[in-house]
Amino acid sequence: MPIVSKEEFLSRTYDFVIVGGGTSGLVVAARLSEDPTLTVGVLEAGVDHAGDPAVDIPGLMARNTRDPKYDWEFYTEPQVFVNGRRMQESRGKGLGGSSMLNMCAFVRPSKEEIDGIERLGNPGWGWDDVSKYMQKSECYFEPQLTPEQTQELSMEMDTKVHGSKGPISVSFPSQIPPLHKEFLGSCEALGVGRNTQPNGGKIIGSFFCAGSVDPTTGTRSYAASGYLAPNLHRQNLFVLIEAYATKINFEKDSSGLQLATSVEFIKDEERLIVGVTKEVILSAGTFQTPQILENSAIGNARILEPLGIQPIVDLPGVGENLQDHTHVPAVVEIDPSSETLEMLDDLNQSQINAHRELYKQQKGILAGIPYSAFIFLPASTLAREEDVKRWVTFAAVEASPAEVFKDTPSSVVNGIHKQYELIREWLTSPLHPFSLLLHINGHFPVLLHTPDSSKRYCTFLCGQTHPFSRGSVHIKSLDPKIPPAIQPNYLSNRADLDILMKSVRFTQQMFRTAPVKDQIIETVVPLFDLSDGDLEERVRELLTTIHHPVGTASMLPRELGGVVDPDLKVYETTNVRVADCSIIPLQVSSNTVTMAYAIGEKAADIIRSVL
Secondary structure, eight states: OOBOOHHHHTTSOEEEEEEOOSHHHHHHHHHHTTSTTSOEEEEOSSBOOTTOHHHHOGGGGGGGTTOTTTBOOEEBSOBTTTTTBOOEEOOBOBTTGGGTTSOOBOOOOOHHHHHHHHHTTOTTOSHHHHHHHHHHHEEEOOOOSOHHHHHHHTOOOOGGGSOBSSSEEEBOOSSOOTTHHHHHHHHHHTTOOBOSOGGGTOOOEEEEOOBSEETTTTEEOOHIIIIIGGGTTOTTEEEESSOEEEEEEEEEOTTSOEEEEEEEEEETTEEEEEEEEEEEEEOSOTTHHHHHHHHTTEEOHHHHGGGTOOOSEEOTTTTEEEBOOEEEEEEEEEOTTSOOGGGGSTTOHHHHHHHHHHHTTTOSGGGSOSEEEEEEEEHHHHSOHHHHHHHHHHSSGGGSOHHHHTTSOHHHHHHHHHHHHHHHHHHTOTTSEEEEEEEESSOOOBTTBOOOTTSEEEEEEEEESSOOOOEEEEOOSSOTTSOOEEEOOTTOSHHHHHHHHHHHHHHHHHHTSTTGGGGEEEEEESOTTOOHHHHHHHHHHHOEEOSOOBOTTOBSOGGGTOSBOTTOBBTTBSSEEEOSGGGOSSOOSSOTHHHHHHHHHHHHHHHHTTO
């Protein structure tokens, strides 16, 4: 126990059923089951990857995306503004969800944007509240360096903003990737200073990113290893894997609201049902939480009725307000003696063997995260004043082509208007980022170039932090196993394309600035000196997602397209809550995993406060 057989799982009714054993879901399960009087059941559609080296070894992390053993591998609808491409969307397939699949980066959002979530109508969700839950999830390992070294490398010097007793280990690798210091120096020459406390609410500048890696074992620290594994002995926690949840069943209570009574799921091709006496917590993620709500007859009547579903709650915000980070890779060739991910190529067997030996001591490339420098730029650093003024005008529904919002419910449009008000404010703030440059210690997969394993590379992912474009996720079939229609509308707002182009231009300028310029042998992708027209086309060709989708069950007032209230309860239900990144109403600038842990921690406290 708690991972049990189908027969064992079905032998009881649960106080709480958690749909999705991913990042937030396992947090809620672990915290609620601390009370031995409560019975908690978890339905997870994937499997248990505990002890799998492909998951545990940090240096191998990037290899699991697009592998159906680990990745649900969703695809978008054809993206009109990205040359009609259907773009791949990775989601973790197994206990731990995407914390099992991601690249372990552990960076918090800025204070401004968390406070912005509160300003959108969510009391109790500002920085002072949410940052406490971020700390609660962490066990931070301070780098063993002198103050001078931490300043030079731009590692965090103040541990007061971090937690020391949480389930998720956060640390820095023992091996510093090549050119890390040089990139920081070149950024400084361009007016972007080092930031030695990015997790205290201010993330502008350059810094060495910490990762969710346990330095004592050299393994990934994620929701399944941190929140579930230590609690396998609990007699009140039951997890059923390879159980695909399909819908929630309701009946009306005495007040006329919808009361969840059970959850349906598919296991071994059987359609089964499990009862619940207190609450259902949906933690299925940004793509599948709205899918389950719509299959449960909660959503927009215009979407549901053509499929033969009569809505029990007409909630137009379900599946709307999708936002996601995107990026364009910039790749350069560097000194062939550098230790980069190319050393792990199958053709370099002797080097692989050497790093396997190092890994036994928690050292080398395999033991650490495959990146270092994170660089967050405000709009004023990224572009000229006239460009920023133009972007301010693009922060409006009217700035996107008419077809993007023609079917969007009016309440959702009202909420997007409110989000754009914040974006316009942030555009003029020197403290708020609109571009992220992320250093990868090797050749990031690129559509237009195959790396030479005898050479060494580094990549900067040039991304935007606050997408102006908005999309949706909706069911397209009554078959619950058919993936939903994922329509991000990437680059539908011109500002997103402009910001990505400016991010690439800044990166190219950094490559040409001392001290790093003397360490670069050749630019690989994209080439220098492209015209704006050619660069625009290259951005459309190279664009990929950073896999940070949010917003499809937004925590907003109902009149602004909200799906859940600040207590995470789905409107017009008495006992269904959502606890995952689908509740985030406005995209944060950093990795969403820190928010996923905080949402799970806060959700558990909200639930326990009413027991």
